[in-house]
Amino acid sequence: MSGPMGTPAAPPFISAVAVTKSYGGAQALRGVSLSIAPGEVHGLVGANGAGKSTLIKILAGLTEPDSGEIFVDGQPTAIGSPHRANDLGMSFIHQELAFVPGMTVLENIMLGLPKKTRFGMVDWTAIAREVTPIAKRVGVTAPLHATAKGLSTAENWLINITRALVRKARLIVMDEPTASLSASECQKLFAIIRDLSASGVAVLYVSHRLDEILDLCNRVTVFRDGRSVAELAGSQLTRPSLVEAIVGGEVEHLAKSHGEVTKGEIVLSVRGLQRLPKVREASFDLHRGEILGIAGLVGAGRSELARLLYGADLLDAGTMALEGKPYAPRTPAAAVRAGLGLVPEERRTEGLLLAKSIAFNISLTNLNAILSNAILPFISSRKRAGMAEKIIRDLSIKAQSSDQPVGRLSGGNQQKVVIGRWLQSKPKVLILDEPTRGVDIGARGEIHRLIRDLAARGMAVLVISSEPDELPELCDRALVMAEGRIVRELAGKHVTRNAIIEASYAAAAERVPA
Incomplete structure (x- = not known):
């Protein structure tokens, strides 16, 4: 250009x-x-x-x-x-x-x-x-x-x-x-x-x-x-x-050291996942404590793959296993019960109720934790506010209070609210679709630190990103999709911007088996 x-x-x-x-x-x-x-x-x-x-x-x-x-x-x-x-x-x-x-x-x-x-x-x-x-x-x-x-x-x-x-x-x-x-x-x-x-x-x-x-x-x-x-x-x-x-000063560089990748036990195993025409025979394993990236051009099938994992769409073919047991969610609610969380690409329309408070949005996947008692299905306002205030402190969310409508927050702080919701419920697998889209460079660094911290605690994390520079900074491995297929697996020092871009334009026939 x-x-x-x-x-x-x-x-x-x-x-x-x-x-x-x-x-x-x-x-x-x-x-x-x-x-x-x-x-x-x-x-x-x-x-x-x-x-x-x-x-x-x-x-x-x-x-x-x-x-x-x-x-x-x-x-x-x-x-x-x-x-x-x-x-x-x-x-x-x-x-x-x-x-x-x-x-x-x-x-x-x-x-x-x-x-x-x-x-x-x-x-x-x-x-x-x-x-x-x-x-x-x-x-x-x-x-x-x-x-x-x-x-x-x-x-x-x-x-x-x-x-x-x-x-x-x-x-x-x-x-x-x-x-x-x-x-x-x-x-x-x-x-x-x-x-x-x-x-x-x-x-x-x-x-x-x-x-x-x-x-x-x-x-x-x-x-x-x-x-x-x-x-x-x-x-x-x-x-x-x-x-x-x-x-307002020099930027702290958090470039990831790419040595040999140490893999924990397999948490999520995917074989031959298919929903035509967007996803074709996708196979991979996601390990405990791993940050696995999904790269590719817009339309490659990345978000559609996430929807299959989360039960938002149904499979045409393929199988999944979660911690060694068959996993086949037919709804997002079933996926959440099994231990999956999703931070969607469109946080404002799919991840948040903008007119509702921060506390309301954080509690959406944690209702059992804020019941007044175990028998009656009534929400404790005190417990909900306490949960939200903890997330606000832990994630440094810039807000007047937990009662502030989430629609009044900046994009980066809105994203923290969506991630904070899953911090409380502690899923086995967390899928983040474009986690830093539309956020500034400071918020991006904070979100990256948060993702690394989740993986360090043993959570298996799947990150989808259109930014070729983001996955090399963040991920242990990266899978590159093209035309609905996984065409390349990159690991350790091979997770680079140039490798991701080259593989993104590769022919789908070059798929490397997982």
């Missing part, structure tokens, strides 16, 4: 100057400043809770700052509402994409936009004529009048970008755009971003993936603890400088 273009000399399209914001007495922003010029790809990075989301909400008109000023084209501007933000030329594409599967592609593109009418009816033919060239420019291949159900995350991103261009956006804010995209889909998105930049559209690119930030961005602003602590460009813009600014 080519590097970022030179820093633009144009005056800013939008600037935030000394912006502050408090929620319930806690300061989310402590005087941040940021400016974005037309045609610039500007990176915004920082730890979870650093204030990135709060500033984006202010720019989007979802909340108002307590103090400071916003300038648009050099003029002081009160945004005040999403409608006003749209009128000013700003469009926002969040991780949770604005998308309705039951509508057509064209209807999804036009969500929230004024529509041409004829004789009092929406003139979809005229709208399609206007949208078609924009959709082609972005790379939307699905027919505009076809239903959007079944489209991939990458295609949904293209629909959202098309919507922004139909709106004639001058600034597009992208929040973690590649979190669920494959390598080839990322390359396509990067090409679109460069095309937008060349045409004068500004992009605010928010991501924890520093390689993408370095590749795409002209300038990068770093937030820490509600403050803007650095603006880097040119020769200053390097990975070490970014990491140091994000964490």
Whole structure:
């Protein structure tokens, strides 16, 4: 990939100057400043809770700052509402994409936009004529009048970008755009971003993936603890400088020593697992105290394999044994009773009840431990709060109390809540699907330390990750999947980034028997 273009000399399209914001007495922003010029790809990075989301909400008109000023084209501007933000030329594409599967592609593109009418009816033919060239420019291949159900995350991103261009956006804010995209889909998105930049559209690119930030961005602003602590460009813009600014000092490197792998007894044995077309003849053993990685490209079948282990999907063929006994869960509840835990890929939709408290979420798999007594099925609020407070302390979860709704926590702290739930129930096998997706570098290190600690206590841990750098740091062994098959097993010093990437693109026929 080519590097970022030179820093633009144009005056800013939008600037935030000394912006502050408090929620319930806690300061989310402590005087941040940021400016974005037309045609610039500007990176915004920082730890979870650093204030990135709060500033984006202010720019989007979802909340108002307590103090400071916003300038648009050099003029002081009160945004005040999403409608006003749209009128000013700003469009926002969040991780949770604005998308309705039951509508057509064209209807999804036009969500929230004024529509041409004829004789009092929406003139979809005229709208399609206007949208078609924009959709082609972005790379939307699905027919505009076809239903959007079944489209991939990458295609949904293209629909959202098309919507922004139909709106004639001058600034597009992208929040973690590649979190669920494959390598080839990322390359396509990067090409679109460069095309937008060349045409004068500004992009605010928010991501924890520093390689993408370095590749795409002209300038990068770093937030820490509600403050803007650095603006880097040119020769200053390097990975070490970014990491140091994000964490506020030198980073502790926790690279794993890859000697000979010592294996404990087999806890989970899998033979010939199959659910077509996503999982084909998967076989492996997972040992007590081991951290086993599952690598591969998006769509390789990793999450589908986890669902089979956890009883969320049923097998077409194959057998499993847990501690030497036949294991065939037909539901997740059966898997939990047998001693398996799962931290799902989509923590917000599959792992948490966001409107409920931290205590409620932690207790979901530990109800027997918080009953008032062994006879009556009543929950003890005191026991539940005590359990949650212990997990909050043990995992250093940043929260006001165990009664705080989990939806108000940062991504890293939400992930700790999901992991903490299983710490209390002590499963024999813990499956973590993308455990550090969407979390900052500091939270990533904390989660890695926690995973190592669980393995050291004797828990068998299975980690699924799309990050080639994560598994070499963390795992004793790694299995690489492609086209639904396990195509390579790597162990000890052979668990490397290059080996994982090479094996991920290997032909499925190269499968190495477990």
